[in-house]
Amino acid sequence: MLSRLSRLKRLAFTSAMALAIFANAPNGAHSQETFDIGVSTILTPPGSVIQGIQVRQALELIADWQNEQGGVLGKKIKLVVADDQGTTEGGRTVAERLITRDKVSVITGQASSNVVLASLEVAKKYGVPVVNVNGWASGIRTAGVPQVFSPGPYTTRVITATVDTLIALGSKKVFGAFDNTDAGFSLEKEMSKQLKERAPQIQYKSVILDRAAKDYLPVVLQIQAEKPDVVVSELIAPAGYILMNQLYDQGVAPTKDTMFFEMGGMTDNPDFWKNIRGAGKGALAFGHYHPKFDLPAIGVEFRKRFVERYKVEPGRLSFQAADALFVILDAAKRANSTESAALTEALAKTDYLGTRGQITFDKTPGPTFNQWVEVPYAIFQFTAVDQKLDDTTLLKQSNGPLDLKGIVAP
Amino acid sequence: MLSSMLVSGLITGTFYALMALGLTMIFGVLRIVNFAHGEFYMIGGFAYVLLYHSLGVPIVAALPAAVVAGAALGWVVERLLIRPVYAEMGARQQGRDEYAIIVTFALSILLIAAMTKIVGPWSLQGPRLIDGPPLLIAGIRVSPHQLAALGIALFFLLGTLYLLNYSLWGRQIRAVAQNRSAAAVMGVDVGKVSTIVFATAGGLAALAGALLSNMISPSPDVGAFPAIKSYVIIVLGGLGSPLGALIGGLLLGVIENLGAIYISFSYRDTYGLVLLVVILLVRPNGLFGEMRREV
Numbered sequence: 147m148l149s150r151l152s153r154l155k156r157l158a159f160t161s162a163m164a165l166a167i168f169a170n171a172p173n174g175a176h177s178q179e180t181f182d183i184g185v186s187t188i189l190t191p192p193g194s195v196i197q198g199i200q201v202r203q204a205l206e207l208i209a210d211w212q213n214e215q216g217g218v219l220g221k222k223i224k225l226v227v228a229d230d231q232g233t234t235e236g237g238r239t240v241a242e243r244l245i246t247r248d249k250v251s252v253i254t255g256q257a258s259s260n261v262v263l264a265s266l267e268v269a270k271k272y273g274v275p276v277v278n279v280n281g282w283a284s285g286i287r288t289a290g291v292p293q294v295f296s297p298g299p300y301t302t303r304v305i306t307a308t309v310d311t312l313i314a315l316g317s318k319k320v321f322g323a324f325d326n327t328d329a330g331f332s333l334e335k336e337m338s339k340q341l342k343e344r345a346p347q348i349q350y351k352s353v354i355l356d357r358a359a360k361d362y363l364p365v366v367l368q369i370q371a372e373k374p375d376v377v378v379s380e381l382i383a384p385a386g387y388i389l390m391n392q393l394y395d396q397g398v399a400p401t402k403d404t405m406f407f408e409m410g411g412m413t414d415n416p417d418f419w420k421n422i423r424g425a426g427k428g429a430l431a432f433g434h435y436h437p438k439f440d441l442p443a444i445g446v447e448f449r450k451r452f453v454e455r456y457k458v459e460p461g462r463l464s465f466q467a468a469d470a471l472f473v474i475l476d477a478a479k480r481a482n483s484t485e486s487a488a489l490t491e492a493l494a495k496t497d498y499l500g501t502r503g504q505i506t507f508d509k510t511p512g513p514t515f516n517q518w519v520e521v522p523y524a525i526f527q528f529t530a531v532d533q534k535l536d537d538t539t540l541l542k543q544s545n546g547p548l549d550l551k552g553i554v555a556p
Numbered sequence: 557m558l559s560s561m562l563v564s565g566l567i568t569g570t571f572y573a574l575m576a577l578g579l580t581m582i583f584g585v586l587r588i589v590n591f592a593h594g595e596f597y598m599i600g601g602f603a604y605v606l607l608y609h610s611l612g613v614p615i616v617a618a619l620p621a622a623v624v625a626g627a628a629l630g631w632v633v634e635r636l637l638i639r640p641v642y643a644e645m646g647a648r649q650q651g652r653d654e655y656a657i658i659v660t661f662a663l664s665i666l667l668i669a670a671m672t673k674i675v676g677p678w679s680l681q682g683p684r685l686i687d688g689p690p691l692l693i694a695g696i697r698v699s700p701h702q703l704a705a706l707g708i709a710l711f712f713l714l715g716t717l718y719l720l721n722y723s724l725w726g727r728q729i730r731a732v733a734q735n736r737s738a739a740a741v742m743g744v745d746v747g748k749v750s751t752i753v754f755a756t757a758g759g760l761a762a763l764a765g766a767l768l769s770n771m772i773s774p775s776p777d778v779g780a781f782p783a784i785k786s787y788v789i790i791v792l793g794g795l796g797s798p799l800g801a802l803i804g805g806l807l808l809g810v811i812e813n814l815g816a817i818y819i820s821f822s823y824r825d826t827y828g829l830v831l832l833v834v835i836l837l838v839r840p841n842g843l844f845g846e847m848r849r850e851v
Contacts, residue, residue, distance in 0.1 A: 191677065191775065191776075195677035196677075353821055354822060355822075359781075363568065364561065364824070367560050368817055370560075370697070391771060395690065396690055397690040417678050420678070420680055420681060421681040423681070423684075
């Protein structure tokens with residue numbers, strides 16, 4: 147009798163446990179079936195919304211594309227998108243929320259340096275990897291956080307290419323305009339350093355501008371008085387558009403005496419020509435993608451799918467975001483896991499053919515730590531208003547010589 | 557460069573004054589601060605840009621249409637949201653200021669959100685009034701568009717000041733501004749005057765937005781900065797003083813430009829605030845403000 151009672155108790159206990167497990171099954175099964183990736187990007191001002199949108203478009207395209215093919219490790223890719231507004235506070239809050247509330251195992255999508263910098267400590271605290279899409283500032287790398295990886299642009303690469311161009315142009319006087327962001331300060335510091343070391347013959351002046359300002363005329367008049375050979379601008383949209391237009395309105399640049407060099411990578415924004423008319427003609431530009439790049443097959447396929455889906459040519463930010471997500475998926479496959487620690491370990495050993503080249507992460511402490519050192523870039527010139535990127539004059543690819551013969555005076 | 561800076565400061569100041577004039581008129585007549593004033597500027601900019609780019613409306617029609625859009629919005633806002641301040645809050649008008657602050661602030665957020673929904677968060681450059689290379693006038697370089705925009709802004713600015721001082725319409729506005737109840741007793745339709753003032757303010761702000769749309773590329777949040785500057789100007793010039801708005805605007809434009817060059821561009825927006833503090837220490841009611849006493 148006793149043993150029968152005991153059996154009944156055991157049966158009741160087991161049934162209750164089974165019921166509890168069964169009742170919880172849908173939630174548990176759901177979390178097992180998706181690979182949750184946090185996307186922190188700019189969807190509303192004050193950050194550059196046009197950048198956030200290009201990043202989001204690319205990430206959503208790739209997630210859908212990979213899900214059509216069965217996802218990763220049998221799990222569907224789920225993007226948990228949050229708006230960091232391109233601000234430091236937004237970056238920190240969003241990273242914390244994505245990790246603690248949404249339980250993502252990796253974060254990507256950040257389109258500005260201050261947001262990546264804000265998420266460094268959060269990534270370190272929780273051991274969650276961050277794959278930085280567009281944080282250029284050196285501080286992101288010099289912090290040496292092992293969970294943070296950068297397959298996108300970085301300060302020393304951008305400035306080295308810019309200074310090479312300024313030297314090749316035979317510039318004697320250069321004026322630099324940077325915005326008051328972490329990337330702006332970092333680029334300005336590196337530019338001063340490299341010009342002093344590599345081209346002391348070039349007279350250099352610079353200014354840090356508020357990215358939220360709507361009128362840069364006092365600075366434009368100052369540049370006019372300085373009469374530089376080249377005006378270099380790192381300002382991103384919309385501030386960069388305003389500066390370019392005001393320089394053009396005042397007849398300062400681009401002119402036959404003063405070249406304009408756009409270093410912030412905004413010339414392939416889809417709204418570039420809607421905001422820049424004559425001011426764009428003759429401008430030199432720096433970018434991390436050009437349609438004349440010799441793309442690997444995955445890059446060609448990405449470009450094709452992007453044009454089909456969004457009816458516009460992808461810009462460099464879309465390629466950067468694509469590479470960020472592809473390296474995450476590659477790491478998950480190699481680690482055979484979507485857990486944060488395993489992903490971090492696998493990301494560090496990345497050797498992946500991305501949309502624009504073979505991606506590996508440098509281990510040298512300093513400004514290239516966990517950075518794709520050979521991230522490609524291009525220098526090109528717009529020779530007409532409304533000119534498509536395909537039709538611009540390509541002056542240099544990262545692995546090729548700088549050919550200034552094609553430059554046309556504005 | 558000094559002369560260029562002064563001229564460019566005066567040009568910028570003229571647009572500031574155009575914005576501030578409407579704001580000070582609203583304060584003078586209705587005794588409220590319109591926190592959605594910057595959004596009238598944004599609406600004007602977008603109306604001009606979208607009419608031209610999306611519907612192919614020529615500039616000569618798009619510009620007045622933008623002004624009408626701002627004025628119409630002002631008219632609707634006054635009738636629907638501001639009128640209850642006076643009509644339904646009783647003779648003592650308790651809670652009037654709180655209501656006005658909340659309702660105009662909420663309107664500002666609503667208009668930004670609505671415009672973001674309609675056009676997206678993009679910025680769009682407006683067309684030039686006149687295209688062409690910059691002109692060199694007395695050693696100062698000015699673009700033809702800037703010159704044309706300045707001319708139109710000055711015409712509306714001085715025209716509004718003239719009408720305020722010398723027309724029946726202006727006398728009615730000034731009467732309501734001085735004493736709302738007495739004006740009503742003397743037969744002035746204070747409700748109608750309030751509507752006209754709000755519509756005029758909306759139209760002037762929209763005009764500023766349209767004229768500057770080529771230089772500043774409107775985006776849904778573009779109104780915040782000019783609105784803040786307008787608040788500084790109307791306190792600087794004296795609350796409710798149209799002449800104060802004009803002088804205050806020009807002064808702010810020049811001080812900001814000189815400070816940006818001779819001190820630092822980084823603190824450009826603070827020079828106006830420093831000027832404001834200095835002026836208020838010397839003249840607590842602003843440059844042209846008057847002491848008021850209510851009995």
